[in-house]
Amino acid sequence: MEKTKQDSDFKHIGKKLLSWYKINARDLPFRQTKDPYKIWICEIVFQQTRIAQGLGHYNNFITRFPDVKTLAEAEENEVLLSWKGLGYYSRAINVHKAAQQIMNDYHGIFPDEYEEILKLKGVGKYTAAAVSSICFNGKIPAVDGNFYRVLSRLFADDFDISNSRAFNYFSQLAHLILPENVGDFNQAMMDLGSEICKPKNPLCGECPLNQDCLAFSLEKISEFPVKTKKVKAEDLELKYYFVHRNGQFLIQQRKDDFIWKKLFEFPPVISDDLNPFIKSVKTVNHKLTHKNLSIEIFNVEVDSEEIWNNFIYENKYIVTDVDGSHERSFPKPLENYIQSYDTAYRIL
Template sequence: MLNKNEFALNLLEWYHNNKRDLPWRRTNDPYKIWLSEVMLQQTQVQTVIPYYNKFTTKYPTLDDLANAEEQDILKDWEGLGYYNRIRNLHLAVKEVQSSYDSIVPNEPEPFLALKGVGPYIGGAVQSIAFNHRIAAVDGNVLRVMARLNVDDRDISKQSTVRSVKLFVETIIPLESGDFNQALMELGATVCTPRIPKCVTCPVQSHCESFKSNSVLLYPKSTKSKKKTELYFNVFLILNNKDEIYMFKNDKNLLKGMYKFPKYDIDTSIDTIEEALNLKLSQLKEPIAEEKHVFTHQVWYMNVYLLYTNSESQHFVKISEVNEYPISVAMQKVFKHLH
């Protein structure tokens, strides 16, 4: 049986002496803590740091972010991926501005009702910023808890995540924010997936899988599905004014980002001309091939260079393309124009 008080004491002592010096740990501002947690979802710490610094410099207050144009925010987020995160945060801070006088709610219920705020973000922000005793369960915490308790349940199931959250909330001490961060820090730096540093683990004496020499058997998870492979032709269409055809994506995960025309490889050029209302030059061999990997998909892209004399509102100066928010996949395509 886990000695809850001793476990918390050991973990917090280790955390206070060994925690990484990260920029969002130097602030008590709920808005900046919230921003960092949104950025850290499914993204490594070292990747997030420059984006966090850029955003907190350009949008130092919640009002600054709320009042900003979506296109500017998406441009600043460019390359960080999972663009729904920043769109949802933008909508949420606007609601905080209008409904809560620009003050982040310091109670869980109204905060959890905001756009894009799920159990993890809710637990993290409410515990770190306001010290509510709510768990913040991410992949690191699930791994630590599975090994600690030799838990055979599938961590990819929401029922397991909910159960682990309830368990953590039975052991969470008054220093809830530090405790949640300590659990995540332990998973990120010590209780790692493939080469855990059990010898230096501060809670080794509490770990059932360490005692039974079965650490690498946990956590249990169903194998992730194979990524869907998709094949596209992407068209760089130029006119005689040093302009390129580019338009805003109005759906899916890349909503709000700009893109070049992209079609399944079996789409005829006649269909493309009709869809774009352009008369295009003859299709020749692709000038390049590119691959881009998303979480659940892999895009294989043939890049074509075409010309037109047709007019369209979607042409922009080639020299100004980089002023628009463009996904990394489209950046890979555009580089072949140079």
């Protein structure tokens, strides 16, 4: 960014973007509302989920929990179940807690100030800025990966987006082009970033900002944004027993929260007690954001009622069946495994 430039030099860019947005805004259901509850849920849902993939889940969630009060009063397990298919279940736990916070600390009325919204469980600067600008005319840019990409290209700015100061840096840069209507501007940046200024092969010919874009005029688009630090995914091995007998199997709710917080899982392999009953082993590889999981599942059919009962009693496992498992949320690989447990109680 050239330090000598004044805000006024770039304000026309924000206005151009708004004119483009007026005609090209995507017709999304949550664009028809300024209800902060719905905007908040939508911002949380679509943080890590593509719009096309998450829209049905968002609609179902809003139908089941149409307002803060309904969500706050729901059982946590029900909220987790309604989040099924979206992954990253800690988001569901947080929205549930935040709804209770709104009921307890704000008399059930969604806070209208950026600083107050930021106090809600699971709400970061991006979400607080988005909700306050869209619903309450707040003036803070909702800086996310789209902002980093568009702004670094627009100004051919090589500030490293993996730098811990990137958020503040690009927030300042965003202020250079920020128009009066920040709510529409934030949504326009989201649409431009996902439809036009895409990470790969941006559609510069159709871009409303191509006359102003330095990376475009220098033909250096591929050089921006600059990102040096790659977060290396950690390898993690998990071993489970799928312990079953006559169509029933054993599960427990996860207690540690480094992954899959509060989801259900099979008994972990911590001893070799059940090894004599192992029928087969299945290895599943599964990727999380910063983890590569290798999951070994030992299919254990227990034909001794005594061992079955002792194992349950000693470990306080929950006994369920396929129908019962639908009432709970499991990590995807374990859910797939349960689906392979056929009506003859065999692993297919």
